[in-house]
Amino acid sequence: MNRIQSIDVTRSLVMVVMALDHVRDLLHTPAMTQDPTDLATTTPALFLTRWITHLCAPTFVFLSGTSAYLSLQKRNGKTTRWFLLKRxxxxxxxxxxxxxxxxxxxxxxxxxxxxVIFAIGGGLVLLSVISKLPVWWVAILxxxxxAGHGLLPPAPFTDPVARFGWSLLFGVNLFAVSPALTVVVSYPLIPWLGIMLLGYALGPVFYQDSETRQKVLWYLGGIFLxxxxxxxxxxxxxxxxxxxVQTDTVFTMLSLLNVSKYPPSLLYTLLMLGLALLVLAAAERSRNALTQWLIVYGKVPMFYYILHWYAVHLLMLAMVFLQGYTGADIxxxxxxxxxxxxxxxxxxxxxxxxxxxxxxxxPLCRWYGRYKAAHPEIGWLRYV
Known part of the structure; x- marks a missing residue:
């Protein structure tokens, strides 16, 4: 099977949007002290700037599951499961x-x-085993x-090692291991694994013709929403x-949309995956200059992800020095x-x-995408 345009376009779109959140995190003046989703202190523009980027992580994780299914169908199952584990x-x-x-x-x-990369990596490790099940079983799981992880209580342990293990699997937490080491679990594995499994279960849809799968994607997106x-x-x-109900209609609507990402609640997942499915459907047969531009990013997601984080952090340091601060102020x-x-x-x-x-x-993503396509014999390129 050739690359599926709608997957590349959707992945690219959320990658572009993702960079907005990271620029805001590191460069926006109140980002260090203000929660943009706190309705008591935020503005509609700031709230929506943060809210639209909620689409990114679940879409990445969901499409990672879909791509895993497609890879299993293209290659020998045992070989691909080993690749999922290694990846x-x-x-x-x-x-x-x-x-x-x-x-x-x-x-x-x-x-x-x-x-999110930890959640995707851990999810792929688990999926390398779970993918042995029939696809409907994976969907049910x-x-x-x-739907059910929200019923779990906060970490029901006092022992720090047990609490850490529970958090890795189920809950967001911060662990001050020592004055020189802090570990933050922002993406516990199991809630995000559920999203990956739903993406995996969608895989068979992409073996339908374009018109059929577009209809299915519209239908599923509508159901989720x-x-x-x-x-x-x-x-x-x-x-x-x-x-x-808030002080005005705008803030009441923001309150309706203000769902929980850490960990991803059922409503967060339904809303964000519903939107992602509609984007997939819209991108299914859309071929224009914008989609061709976006695809360049979608073909090299890990390269883009790593590169953009270093670029954002360097831009933050440049901003700091341009605003008159010195190394001693950092x-x-x-x-x-x-x-x-x-x-x-x-x-x-x-x-x-x-x-x-x-x-x-x-231009860097376009160069790397061409280099990667021209050198399939270089095995490590499959991982970046």
Whole structure:
């Protein structure tokens, strides 16, 4: 099977949007002290800037599952399962080393942040075993995890090792291991595995003709969003954040949309995957200059991911020095990006930097994509 355009376009779109969130995290003036989804302090523009990027992680994880299914069908199952295991372990290693250094620029690695690449890597390791099951069993398991993990209690242990193990699997947590080491589990494996399994179960749809799968994607996206609306309006199960009538209609709508990502709630997953399925459907037969431009990023997702983090962090340091700070002003230590508290730019400036960054990465991604395609004999290129 040839590459599927809708997958590449959708992955590319969320990769471009993802960079916006990371530029905001490191460069926006109030990002160090203000939660953009806190309705008591946010603005609609800031809330939506953060909210739209919620689409990124579940789409990455979901499409990783879909790609795993397609790979299993193209190649010998046993060989591909071994590749999934190896790729998963490589992604975890990259998260702990190359990517964490990009987050913090700290050669001492005093902060280890387990984010989406850790979740995808761990998910692929588990999927290398789970994929032996029939696809419908995988789908049922995914539904059970996505719909039911919210019933689990917070870590029911006092022993720190047991709490850490529980958090790796089920819950977000921070562990101050020592004054020189902090470990943050932001993406626990099991909730995100459920999303990956749903993506895996969607794989057979992509063996249908383009018109049929577009109809299926529209239909599934509509079902997901309808389920979200029904459950959200009931305001009972599906998300720990209840919505409430606010001071005006705009903020009431923001309250309805304000769902929980850490870990991904049922409502968060329904909303974001519903939107992702609609994007997949729209991209299924859309061939124009924009989709061809986007595909360049989608063909080299890991290369782009690593490169953009280093670029964003370097841009943050450039901003700090251009605003008159010196090396002595740069803070260090656990949970510190190295940005002085007074440094930063406006939200409008964030959008300008984001646009420039994405455009600057285009020629590098195009070069690497061509190099990778021209050298299939270089095995390690399959992992980046």
């Amino acid at each position: 998963g372990l490589v992604l975890i290693l990259l998260e702990l080393t190359v990517i964490n250094f990009a987050f913090w620029f700290d050669i001492q690695f005093r902060t280890i942040l387990l984010q 995914g539904v059970i995890i996505v 309808a389920l979200f609306a029904m459950l959200r309006l009931q305001n009972s199960y599906g998300d720990p954040k209840r919505w409430a 803070p260090s230590g656990p949970l510190n990006f190295g940005r002085p508290s007074g440094a930063g730019i406006s939200l409008g400036g964030v959008y300008l930097v984001w646009a420039g960054l994405v455009l600057a990465l285009y």
